[in-house]
Amino acid sequence: MSVATIEVSLTALLNNVAYLRKICPTSQIMAIVKANAYSHGKEKVAILLDNYVDYFGVARLEEGIDLRKKGIQSPIVLLEGFFLHDDPSLLQQYGLETVIHCSQQIDALARLPKTMSISCWFKIDTGMHRLGFRIDQAVDYFKQLACCEAVKKPINIISHFCSADNLTANETMTQISLFDRFIDQIDDSSLLGKQTIAASGGILAWSESHRDVIRPGIALYGVSPFDYNEDGKATGMQLGLRPVMTFKSEIITIREHNKNEAVGYGQIWRSEQDTCLGVVAMGYGDGYPRDILPGTPVWINGRLVPIVGRVSMDMILIDLGLNSDDQAGDEVIFWGNEALPVEKIAAYSGMSAYELLTRITERAKLRYVD
Numbered sequence: 001m002s003v004a005t006i007e008v009s010l011t012a013l014l015n016n017v018a019y020l021r022k023i024c025p026t027s028q029i030m031a032i033v034k035a036n037a038y039s040h041g042k043e044k045v046a047i048l049l050d051n052y053v054d055y056f057g058v059a060r061l062e063e064g065i066d067l068r069k070k071g072i073q074s075p076i077v078l079l080e081g082f083f084l085h086d087d088p089s090l091l092q093q094y095g096l097e098t099v100i101h102c103s104q105q106i107d108a109l110a111r112l113p114k115t116m117s118i119s120c121w122f123k124i125d126t127g128m129h130r131l132g133f134r135i136d137q138a139v140d141y142f143k144q145l146a147c148c149e150a151v152k153k154p155i156n157i158i159s160h161f162c163s164a165d166n167l168t169a170n171e172t173m174t175q176i177s178l179f180d181r182f183i184d185q186i187d188d189s190s191l192l193g194k195q196t197i198a199a200s201g202g203i204l205a206w207s208e209s210h211r212d213v214i215r216p217g218i219a220l221y222g223v224s225p226f227d228y229n230e231d232g233k234a235t236g237m238q239l240g241l242r243p244v245m246t247f248k249s250e251i252i253t254i255r256e257h258n259k260n261e262a263v264g265y266g267q268i269w270r271s272e273q274d275t276c277l278g279v280v281a282m283g284y285g286d287g288y289p290r291d292i293l294p295g296t297p298v299w300i301n302g303r304l305v306p307i308v309g310r311v312s313m314d315m316i317l318i319d320l321g322l323n324s325d326d327q328a329g330d331e332v333i334f335w336g337n338e339a340l341p342v343e344k345i346a347a348y349s350g351m352s353a354y355e356l357l358t359r360i361t362e363r364a365k366l367r368y369v370d
């Protein structure tokens with residue numbers, strides 16, 4: 001291992017699926033594998049989980065087609081639906097299910113041959129105001145969709161929370177009641193398929209929202225959707241999950257460094273005493289944030305040491321102290337072990353854990369363990 005590495009624990013992933021089943025015993029699981037499974041490698045993750053979850057969720061048509069070409073058998077749902085420039089008959093060809101969130105999509109399905117049978121997830125906007133039918137128009141559009149012969153019945157119903165990570169917001173209960181009111185307004189209940197609202201925040205904090213299908217993304221990867229340091233729900237580990245990713249690299253070389261010498265671009269740090277610096281093969285070219293707070297810890301040989309100077313594209317300097325036994329080639333962990341959860345690094349970076357995971361670049365190599 002001589003480069004930035006994304007180590008993925010398949011045991012941790014299965015542990016998290018089992019944990020989610022335990023806390024949502026009557027729900028099916030739609031594993032969210034968009035954005036390359038939050039940088040965990042969507043194909044490998046999906047192949048492993050194919051027999052353990054009920055659906056996969058992706059953001060884009062291309063992601064769904066990729067998974068089918070890799071032999072994934074479970075139903076795959078396009079969370080943003082097909083785009084208007086896409087050919088909707090590809091849904092049939094690749095056996096993909098689609099969210100329907102706007103009337104132009106209904107028009108496109110209405111033009112398909114009636115021999116087709118496309119599974120749909122009708123999206124209602126209960127407060128996110130991003131995708132979905134406005135609540136005052138949703139019943140009419142639902143009836144229109146149900147009239148399309150190429151649309152398979154029953155039709156599933158989906159919505160999405162805007163503030164489920166806020167444990168005290170009233171908005172989530174308002175969204176749930178709007179969802180329920182919509183369901184009540186559909187007279188022909190034989191048209192109503194599965195209901196789904198909860199992503200990780202809903203799953204972990206709002207049991208009223210579990211319904212027929214839960215849609216875990218970040219929780220699947222063992223990471224908390226909540227802000228660090230809030231109400232004791234700081235990390236995935238504290239919630240009962242196990243972090244799936246360890247983001248690591250190794251020391252290229254160790255340098256002696258004198259008191260008062262500055263380090264790196266812009267000379268933003270000077271040592272207060274003689275010390276040894278480790279030069280690590282990791283940088284913003286691998287996705288580590290350039291603007292992280294000085295002093296952010298990394299893990300090496302059983303202890304935390306600080307990052308010093310500015311993060312460069314390919315290298316990071318760490319202060320090992322004068323009498324360290326560390327050597328070139330030693331492993332350096334940037335996040336993912338018990339002492340260094342990604343949620344903590346998120347707090348140092350001013351970014352969310354979601355962004356830290358998904359911004360890792362292709363240069364970092366994926367490695368699957370246990």
Ligand SMILES: *Cc1c(COP(=O)(O)O)cnc(C)c1O
Pocket residue numbers: 032034079160198199200201215216217218219225
């Ligand atoms: C991304 C996404 C999810 C998963 O969200 P997490 O917070 O990572 O669990 C679920 N549903 C939809 C519609 C999404 O876009």
